[in-house]
Amino acid sequence: xxxIAPQSGSRSHGGAAYRPSTWRRVQSWIAGHVVMxxxxxxxxxxxxxxxxxxxxxxxxxxxxxxxxxxxxxxxLKHWKDPCGAPGVCDALVTSLEIGAIATLVATxxxxxxxxxxxxxxxxxxxxxxxxxxxxxxxxxxxxGASLLTLFVQGFSRFGLRLGFWTIVxxxxxxxxxxxxxxxxxxxxxxxxxLEEAAQDLYAGPGSTFWKVTxxxxxxxxxxAALLAFSLSFDxxxxxxxxxxxxxxFPKFVxxxxxxxxPAQANVIGFSMFVLALLLVIAGTLVNNIxxxxx
Amino acid sequence: xxxxxxxAGGNAxxxxxxxxxxxxxxxxxxxxxxxxxxxxxxxxxxxxQLFTVSLQSKYPxxxxxxxxxxxxxxYVDALTQFGAHFGRSLLFAGLATLFAFLLAYPLAYAMxxxxxxxxxxxxxCIIAPFFTSFILRTVAWRQILADDxxxxxxLNFLHLLPGGRITExxxxxxxxxxxxxxxxxxxxxxxxxxxADHRIIEAGGDLYANGFTTxxxxxxxxxxxxxxxxxxxxxxPAAGDYVNADLLGSDRSTKMVGNVIESQFFKVLGGFPxxxxxxxxxxxxxxxxVFVYIRRFGTxxxx
Numbered sequence: 138x139x140x141i142a143p144q145s146g147s148r149s150h151g152g153a154a155y156r157p158s159t160w161r162r163v164q165s166w167i168a169g170h171v172v173m174x175x176x177x178x179x180x181x182x183x184x185x186x187x188x189x190x191x192x193x194x195x196x197x198x199x200x201x202x203x204x205x206x207x208x209x210x211x212x213l214k215h216w217k218d219p220c221g222a223p224g225v226c227d228a229l230v231t232s233l234e235i236g237a238i239a240t241l242v243a244t245x246x247x248x249x250x251x252x253x254x255x256x257x258x259x260x261x262x263x264x265x266x267x268x269x270x271x272x273x274x275x276x277x278x279x280x281g282a283s284l285l286t287l288f289v290q291g292f293s294r295f296g297l298r299l300g301f302w303t304i305v306x307x308x309x310x311x312x313x314x315x316x317x318x319x320x321x322x323x324x325x326x327x328x329x330x331l332e333e334a335a336q337d338l339y340a341g342p343g344s345t346f347w348k349v350t351x352x353x354x355x356x357x358x359x360x361a362a363l364l365a366f367s368l369s370f371d372x373x374x375x376x377x378x379x380x381x382x383x384x385x386f387p388k389f390v391x392x393x394x395x396x397x398x399p400a401q402a403n404v405i406g407f408s409m410f411v412l413a414l415l416l417v418i419a420g421t422l423v424n425n426i427x428x429x430x431x
Numbered sequence: 432x433x434x435x436x437x438x439a440g441g442n443a444x445x446x447x448x449x450x451x452x453x454x455x456x457x458x459x460x461x462x463x464x465x466x467x468x469x470x471x472x473x474x475x476x477x478x479x480q481l482f483t484v485s486l487q488s489k490y491p492x493x494x495x496x497x498x499x500x501x502x503x504x505x506y507v508d509a510l511t512q513f514g515a516h517f518g519r520s521l522l523f524a525g526l527a528t529l530f531a532f533l534l535a536y537p538l539a540y541a542m543x544x545x546x547x548x549x550x551x552x553x554x555x556c557i558i559a560p561f562f563t564s565f566i567l568r569t570v571a572w573r574q575i576l577a578d579d580x581x582x583x584x585x586l587n588f589l590h591l592l593p594g595g596r597i598t599e600x601x602x603x604x605x606x607x608x609x610x611x612x613x614x615x616x617x618x619x620x621x622x623x624x625x626x627a628d629h630r631i632i633e634a635g636g637d638l639y640a641n642g643f644t645t646x647x648x649x650x651x652x653x654x655x656x657x658x659x660x661x662x663x664x665x666x667x668p669a670a671g672d673y674v675n676a677d678l679l680g681s682d683r684s685t686k687m688v689g690n691v692i693e694s695q696f697f698k699v700l701g702g703f704p705x706x707x708x709x710x711x712x713x714x715x716x717x718x719x720x721v722f723v724y725i726r727r728f729g730t731x732x733x734x
Contacts, residue, residue, distance in 0.1 A: 176541030186571035246466040253462035276671025283477035310473040367561045390566040406563040413562040
């Protein structure tokens, strides 16, 4: 880390070149690699259950997919027929639809809020920041419980039944704050001189925004959308409160847990994991190729 | 996704100030209105509604019916009947937060300072497990830690497991909470380390501080906004969680407040007021703890 050691050493050593002793260098080498090694261990720890899910997607089980069946050899039948278990693909499609709608709306509303909170001066800004922060500091179970009472006692008279749309509404609500926080971070780290330069070059406010500001903020918005989608897709607690008879993928897994989760859920869970990996890797590559030179 | 760092309002890094141009106020309100309306209607209003429910009383003789009232008896019931559950929630969440911090810091540190171009790959590795669904992963842990699973049988073989089992005990619940909320600890710490000025850390070394002293006096304080955000984002959902206690714990000795709230809502006829009171008590406890925590470790003391 200390790449500028020679210069700084010469100051205090009266001209003698400063070199860390061999022992110090060995020490720092070990220290550096201990950190990397423990980091890799933690990553492995994160992946253990994912690997378990993958392995048990090949289990040739008879009644329930809990223990490995020693008689049956590993099978590909669940991979060939991922929708084989009743309801599993319906649940997946529901989750993807909810995730898509919630992500779209939450990203738009959250980005607008972030722009107002960073770029505009208005009274009540501190209170507004608080309103955005508190949903993140509220336990999910309280959010779910309060939305359930609202939907059951307040909204049923408007004909809103628990189901798909109540889940969407709830997901948009808890995603907004995370979007605001992500986009805000990006906006705050922008160099305002870029926009000033655009205006000096006679760009109007509209073209300054669309040609300079927006492209610079876009990575933050994309990151926020990804975060919103993953939060929505993986949410169980709030969804369980407001879903009624609608079944999302996490709810499907939870409900079928007592009878034994079908291996098709393992196939879908692991495929979504791989899909997410590939998508983000592709995104990173594209981003690296088109990296703006600013 | 360097987002979480700002969650607790900690902006340690250099942020550019906006040009002081006056914006038209109608534009501000147009930007604010839709998002705020959503949060008001679907966050603030439901909380108010839940609060009124928590004060309702039962109709005597009509199970499942209640009337509008100002009855704090539900709160008394919540604390007297379920005090142990509150204690467990806070204790388990606290332990999980501590363990998550110990696991997350080396990972975040390695990503920020050692990983080089592997940084993005590591970032992806931390987020991608979300897509396997946390229920599936928690169930996987249950099978891995089960009595006849690899971990418990090895420990039993070595006579290292006093109770003879891992699942159905608090150990499994805390382990599950630690695992599930670990990414929420890693990401903010990483974000604050990444934005820290590396030259300051180098200066520590130049001033003859050894590695550990540099870490303790320079790196750790600079990452405190991230640590603060990370502990909050881990502790709060962990304290309200009921899935881990449900899937990994036992029926009696590991139930948390979340389990009680869930069963009062869904399985007990007329349990709504008590469940609402439990929810608000949990929220008040958490907010009080968070307030004390921010006052103690908040930004003023870190500078």
